[in-house]
Amino acid sequence: MLFKHILLTYFVLISLNINAQFFDNEEYYFNISDTPIRTKKLINNTDLLNSYLFQYNLKKHNIIYIIPVKFWIIKNKKKTIGPSELKKFIQYLNYYYSINNTGIRFSLRPDYQYINKEKLLNLRYYLQAPFQSLKIKSKACINVIIVNKLVKKKLFKSKKKKYAGTYNPISHGIIISGNISTSTLSHEIGHYLGLKHPHRGWKYKWFQEPVSRTRLIPGTHIKMCERRGDRLCDTPAEPNLTKYTDNKCNYTGWNVKDKYGETYKPDTHNIMSYTYNRECRNKFTKQQIALMLYTLSKNKYSKYWKIQNNKNQKFFPDAFEPDNHQETATEIFFNTPQIHSFHKTFTGRKKIEIPDTTDWLFFELKTQKPQTIIIKFPEINNLFPEIKISVFKGSNLITEKKLTDKSYLKELKIIKAIPGEYFIKIRQIVETERENFYKISLFK
Numbered sequence: 330m331l332f333k334h335i336l337l338t339y340f341v342l343i344s345l346n347i348n349a350q351f352f353d354n355e356e357y358y359f360n361i362s363d364t365p366i367r368t369k370k371l372i373n374n375t376d377l378l379n380s381y382l383f384q385y386n387l388k389k390h391n392i393i394y395i396i397p398v399k400f401w402i403i404k405n406k407k408k409t410i411g412p413s414e415l416k417k418f419i420q421y422l423n424y425y426y427s428i429n430n431t432g433i434r435f436s437l438r439p440d441y442q443y444i445n446k447e448k449l450l451n452l453r454y455y456l457q458a459p460f461q462s463l464k465i466k467s468k469a470c471i472n473v474i475i476v477n478k479l480v481k482k483k484l485f486k487s488k489k490k491k492y493a494g495t496y497n498p499i500s501h502g503i504i505i506s507g508n509i510s511t512s513t514l515s516h517e518i519g520h521y522l523g524l525k526h527p528h529r530g531w532k533y534k535w536f537q538e539p540v541s542r543t544r545l546i547p548g549t550h551i552k553m554c555e556r557r558g559d560r561l562c563d564t565p566a567e568p569n570l571t572k573y574t575d576n577k578c579n580y581t582g583w584n585v586k587d588k589y590g591e592t593y594k595p596d597t598h599n600i601m602s603y604t605y606n607r608e609c610r611n612k613f614t615k616q617q618i619a620l621m622l623y624t625l626s627k628n629k630y631s632k633y634w635k636i637q638n639n640k641n642q643k644f645f646p647d648a649f650e651p652d653n654h655q656e657t658a659t660e661i662f663f664n665t666p667q668i669h670s671f672h673k674t675f676t677g678r679k680k681i682e683i684p685d686t687t688d689w690l691f692f693e694l695k696t697q698k699p700q701t702i703i704i705k706f707p708e709i710n711n712l713f714p715e716i717k718i719s720v721f722k723g724s725n726l727i728t729e730k731k732l733t734d735k736s737y738l739k740e741l742k743i744i745k746a747i748p749g750e751y752f753i754k755i756r757q758i759v760e761t762e763r764e765n766f767y768k769i770s771l772f773k
């Protein structure tokens with residue numbers, strides 16, 4: 330009992346006094362003892378960062394890492410978060426990371442879990458959040474706990490504040506509340522990948538990042554932008570933008586100056602900023618991307634995520650994932666082939682991998698008269714997996730067929746199909762190392 334009490338006091342102290350070191354969340358608390366000088370060699374040298382990124386020569390759709398995200402959902406009787414909500418989270422993540430050519434993609438770990446503990450639904454930010462974040466986690470993935478509300482209640486103050494998300498640098502876990510902007514999870518994962526807020530320390534003159542990109546730390550040759558704020562020089566210095574941007578993403582802090590008297594010129598679209606309208610955020614800078622890739626290269630699990638790794642190549646999820654349920658089926662169009670894969674997620678534990686052997690697709694048949702539909706599965710490089718195909722209209726099974734590399738006609742017909750929405754379930758019957766891909770196309 331005494332021990333529990335001491336532990337509790339300890340966590341309260343941590344939360345109140347050295348908050349900045351433990352949390353990177355939607356509000357920043359700066360701490361005097363957190364000197365901005367202690368950094369690794371690479372991450373405070375602009376030239377090194379730029380050349381680090383150059384080596385990858387990132388273009389559209391180039392992918393270097395695919396990182397599994399595991400969700401832990403605190404069960405809510407009023408609002409269920411199911412596969413289609415999780416798919417949306419992954420799609421938004423992949424949208425923001427792909428439009429910025431980061432080379433990073435995310436996949437949904439199939440073993441997401443529900444937690445039946447009502448008392449965690451409205452999670453207390455200071456006491457419960459760090460405990461739960463340390464407790465609820467798996468290896469070799471990014472852990473995201475979804476709660477109903479993340480509530481911050483300061484001691485001796487009755488006012489409560491709600492938060493959208495938080496990242497805990499000790500557990501490396503993320504907690505988000507159910508109702509968040511489309512960019513919030515990308516922001517929190519930005520923290521996981523080593524990024525800080527561009528406005529970090531702006532309120533404190535001693536630590537403030539100057540607007541000037543060339544100003545040096547007195548008596549050194551080190552640029553201040555490499556050591557202050559987010560320690561990156563291609564993200565402009567900025568105040569906390571919550572107060573200084575409007576709903577349309579315009580900067581409104583015309584009279585706000587740094588301690589040298591220079592007016593701020595922030596970017597109101599950076600994903601790591603705090604714009605008043607969080608939907609304004611859609612950009613990562615080159616140096617932010619370089620720092621994320623550098624952080625990943627140091628992550629002990631990155632060998633499971635790196636696409637160049639030979640073993641991984643056989644088991645990577647396709648771009649249509651997640652599609653393991655009827656409600657998360659991917660749309661396929663006539664005469665437009667798609668290539669899918671059956672994949673595996675490495676769990677960081679030896680010989681324990683999570684197979685994902687099911688894909689759901691759907692198509693819409695717009696026609697007056699019933700007509701025959703052919704679903705074809707052309708071979709890729711003479712390889713063909715053993716699969717079972719089931720076609721549904723709504724929840725009714727219409728037709729079913731097994732196909733192997735020995736099947737003469739690798740196709741399935743729906744005779745006299747009537748207009749409407751059809752679902753195709755494709756399941757791998759025998760798991761193999763070689764035949765993990767298939768091509769599918771639809772014809773009328």
Ligand SMILES: [Zn+2]
Pocket residue numbers: 353354355516517520526
């Ligand atoms: Zn943040």
